[in-house]
Amino acid sequence: MQTLPRVLCIAAVAAASCCCLAPSAPAADSAKHVVVVSLDGLAAYLVDDPKVPLPTIRRLAREGAIVDGGMIPSNPSVTWPNHTTLVTGVRPEKHGVMANGVLVRGPIGVPTTIDSRRDQSDLVRIPTIVDAAHAAGLSTAEINWPCTRGSKSLDDQFPDVPDALLHSTPRLRKELVELGLLVDETDASFRKLSTVGRDYVWTEAACHLIRDRKPNLTLIHLLNVDSVHHQRGPQTPEGYTANAYADMCLARIVAAIDEAGIRDQTTLIVLSDHGFTRTPEAIRPNVVLRQAGLLTAEAGKIREAQVHVVPEGGIGLVYCTNPGEATEQAEAFKKMFVGLEGVADVVLPDGFAEIGLLHPREYNQSPDAVLVAADGYSVSGSVDGETLVASNTEAKTALGSHGFVSTLPKMKALCVLSGAGIRSGVQLPTVENIDIAPTIAKLLELKYPYSDGKPLTAALE
Structure with a gap:
């Protein structure tokens, strides 16, 4: 049970957020675009492994900036908490997401459970950078991004939740069927796909949105690397294959930015939520x-x-x-x-x-x-x-x-920035993932007062 002062504090923050992020907030620069691609579980150390074929990631790093040695995730170093940190700039102690769902305490004697079928409003305690972008009049989209179900700040969404299609934007569902990416609009058919198949659908859905809608802020989350690393371990033949496929998906997204004619106005941030280690x-x-x-x-x-x-x-x-x-x-x-x-x-x-x-x-x-x-x-x-x-x-x-304490070196995450507004050939020292949201805010000229991180100014032109 929360104490009364804590409840009042949260209520005050919520009230402040409604004020700061009201639709009447000053409009940001609508000619700018940021695309964030999260390759779940692609550990930072893989970039320097010569056995890992990552031509697209390495080229973007040469042309832009890379966090040398990796980015420190939040605790616990699991998917939903860290994807929420990436878009809020605060750790779970402030944004409230501690697992891949809401941890529900029962009465005495009843074990705690995790409920993943929840809206963003149930999970995240502060406004996100997406909320700030929407309030500033920018267009937004997400593909498979955690803790976004039910968001009112996304023009298009395909959230990372059970029954994802049920909670996706109706027009996007229809378009994906028309494009032949989905058999129909039901979750039953989508769940039959392999993790590789789902990554393909999510990648092509993102490419479609970038080409046709050109969102100012696009969030994309791919899962196959994480799945294979769990099953077979990182730095295995199967892991290397999954790493290569993720790089190919990224190449498709880069090509879509070119096809949309917005390459010169687009900043691409390629990252992961956490690293990986073998646990025999x-x-x-x-x-x-x-x-x-x-x-x-x-x-x-x-x-x-x-x-x-x-x-x-x-x-x-x-x-x-x-x-x-x-x-x-x-x-x-x-x-x-x-x-x-x-x-x-x-x-x-x-x-x-x-x-x-x-x-x-x-x-x-x-x-x-x-x-x-x-x-x-x-x-x-x-x-x-x-x-x-x-x-x-x-x-x-x-x-x-993954899930280890974030100070374990193998938990460090990938982070590469490239494109509009990013200096070329920069190697940044280790940073925390709380710095990503304020960097997005800086790139899109957004007011975002909630972050504890700082913009990665050494990488910015």
Whole structure:
């Protein structure tokens, strides 16, 4: 439960946002365009791997600017929180997205769940750069961008949610069918596509919008690299193939910008949300909690729990279901797990500020502790088995993972800027992804007062 001052603070921010981003805000330069392409899971270190065929990305980096060594993501280093950071310029402690959905705490004894079927208004606590662009009279579009469902600031959208087509712009759905990119307008047929097939549809949908509508701000999110890295691991033959396909999709988007005749007015920002590491082993904290009598399971699922762990790749969000006992139980959890194989740390709420999370008394979705896995281990949510450590196959976890604390070097994300307004041949030192939203604002001449980041001025002409 949020305290009254916290609720009043959030209400004040919301009121301020309505004022600052009202439709009467000064119009930005409608001749300028920014296209942001997120290649989910394409780690920064892959750019320097000679086995990875990335001709388009490397050419754009030579012609423009690259964050040398990579961009630091937010915690947790997973997809929805970081895509939200990219368009708000703040970490989850402020924008509120901590997982790929809303973390829903139940009553005492009921485990916390993740609800992905939510609108932007349920997920994101502050206005985004898209909201600012729309308020300034600019045209906007997104393809598969997380946490945008139900947005009133997008002229065209195809959001990253379950039942994506149901929540897509009707005119865009119809056009994609007419173009032969979709069999029909139903999610049932779209879900039958492979991850490669979906990336193809999303890429061609983006190209269509760029050629026909020329949005001032376009957000594009492709997923195949992330999917393959999870299944096969990064820096594998399958991973290299996925990297090459992502680069080919990017080349199609660059060609669409040329075909639209807006190349000289367009800035292209190519990035990823997080890096990747191989995780051939996993830790199963819920097995240990089951053995300690702190949760019960039935048919492989948690039935009741005093304490349980929600996995987020390289970390686990620890929830204590009885608020009156949460502090003591979190401390006991730390004593139970610190020093065990595969466990790098357990962070209690008094240390959350250091990793960019809010204390649970300030934000209901925040966990009561964070379990941090060692590199090479992922966190499993499984309740089956008898040992803490298991192979990834036994634990039913991915061979490749992200979600680790963002200071792990392998979590650094790709970031390349090229085109209008970008200096050529620039190598930027490591930056945080909170700097992307203010950079977009600078390029489009938008007023955006919410960001904690700064524009990447060293890359700007």
